[in-house]
Amino acid sequence: MTYNEAIEYLYSRLPIFQNQGARAYKPGLHTTYQFCERLGNPQQKFRSIHVAGTNGKGSTSHMLASVLQKAGYRTGLYTSPHLKSFTERIRIDGTPVDEDYIVQFVTDHQEFIETVKPSFFEVTVVMAFDYFAQIEVDVAVIEVGMGGRLDSTNVIRPEVSVITNISYDHMQYLGNTLPEIAREKAGIIKPAVPVVISEWQDSAVAGVFMEVADQQFAPITFASDQLYVQDWTFIDGKLVVQVTDKQTNQLLYNDLAMDLSGTYQLKNIKGVLATLTVLQQKGFSLSEEAIRAGLSNTATITGLKGRWQKLSDSPLILCDTAHNAAGISSVLEQLASLPARSRRFVLGFVSDKDVSSVLKLFPQHAFYYFCAPSNMRALEASKLLAMAQGIGLEGKAYQDVNTALDEAVNEADPDDIIYVGGSTFVVADLNQL
Structure with missing residues (x-):
């Protein structure tokens, strides 16, 4: 074996x-x-x-x-x-x-x-x-x-x-x-x-x-x-x-x-x-x-990875494995304290979480790139997009986190901030990790 x-x-x-x-x-x-x-x-x-x-x-x-x-x-x-x-x-x-x-x-x-x-x-x-x-x-x-x-x-x-x-x-x-x-x-x-x-x-x-x-x-x-x-x-x-x-x-x-x-x-x-x-x-x-x-x-x-980890300086790309309301609230508070021209979020979740409550924590004035983790419990990106649009968050759906992140980077200015998270398994899928 x-x-x-x-x-x-x-x-x-x-x-x-x-x-x-x-x-x-x-x-x-x-x-x-x-x-x-x-x-x-x-x-x-x-x-x-x-x-x-x-x-x-x-x-x-x-x-x-x-x-x-x-x-x-x-x-x-x-x-x-x-x-x-x-x-x-x-x-x-x-x-x-x-x-x-x-x-x-x-x-x-x-x-x-x-x-x-x-x-x-x-x-x-x-x-x-x-x-x-x-x-x-x-x-x-x-x-x-x-x-x-x-x-x-x-x-x-x-x-x-x-x-x-x-x-x-x-x-x-x-x-x-x-x-x-x-x-x-x-x-x-x-x-x-x-x-x-x-x-x-x-x-x-x-x-x-x-x-x-x-x-x-x-x-x-x-x-x-x-x-x-x-x-x-x-x-x-x-x-x-x-x-x-x-x-x-x-x-x-x-x-x-x-x-x-x-x-x-x-x-x-x-x-x-x-x-x-x-x-x-x-x-x-x-x-x-x-x-x-x-x-x-x-x-x-x-060897710890994925805890407020910086992946790039320009644009600033951060990822974190926070995956519930309390954890994500703390992350969003710190993100809000950082200066940025605009904020871009690459998000994916598993389907058995209270995703609706968590989505409500995210800011309205931001760009969103929705994806799904490579996990059997994954919430489909199209369903996540529909849930987000229902509370006023606009974005697009992508097949995976790396495709979504590439698009976010392509659309970002050097002084933007990109955050990747929502689920531990989304962060795990990152090629850059």
Whole structure:
């Protein structure tokens, strides 16, 4: 079996959420535990950090992994979905998993997979745990796929649990209110394991986290209650912040630079720094030098793509994987702050999102180039165009994101801004990424 054959087997034989949505959703931990037991419970053989949340969990995971790596720890990182290659999901010290390992894993466990019929996600999670155990990582950062309580990653007992924020996404699986969604995310809180909540959002959501933490005797920290971003600016393309202790008003970090420069990282950075403090308290050696180096070079160190990523200077082309109302609102706010002669949007979505609500966030005075991601859940570009026209957004439909972007570039002046997004899978389709 070759690598391409192994990947084709996983995609063709297993239910995969990114293509099939609800038909591939398999909540519950029984199969994951069963698979892990077959492998000698690899998830118990390394220290870990568990990261959940509606938005920001990917950025947070990569920032934490980058700092740990710069501090000298052999660091595993599991994230999903991937943008270009399946191997992006499983990394050690920024290097994607070896293709030969994937072939061997699929070959060794093909009969078990055929018998038990796990989901694509369940297989990739257990594959990551087995790889991290075999390579003997010092610590692994594990990003939740969706929700938390019933997510396949929730078989670990981490050093610290992190929940970035709660907003509306995947409501058909997680609940229709923020407290309901919060309760699913709070499912990663383990007995006596510290939990960091990046943002205090409202008393109802916070109340859920405090209730679950109390039940589990888990120390809870709301990072936004402890840390305050006093000031921020952009220097040489990096987001530079001043972070103070909210209780003492003491400056903790002066000119802390982040190469993940979307302003929504102003929320994530508080959770990251609070988590690093918990890790220090648990014996991790994390110097300020390692923290600064890790945060200023996260994308380079970990290979992260698609977070407020610049593809071109003239015209300025930016892409971002924000794909729900809360995430896209933050992106649009930052876009609006940038000077431009005109703004052009290359947009595509998957069909099981609340696209109508998201479209209403976009400005009327702009040029639109609608497309569809190469994904079985894709919303057809012609249908997206019709929905957009119904709320006063004008544009044209194109067969794919690269054709749409080429047209946007052809029609743009050097001082225009072009934004590409709407769906993670649209960004993944970009040739320039």
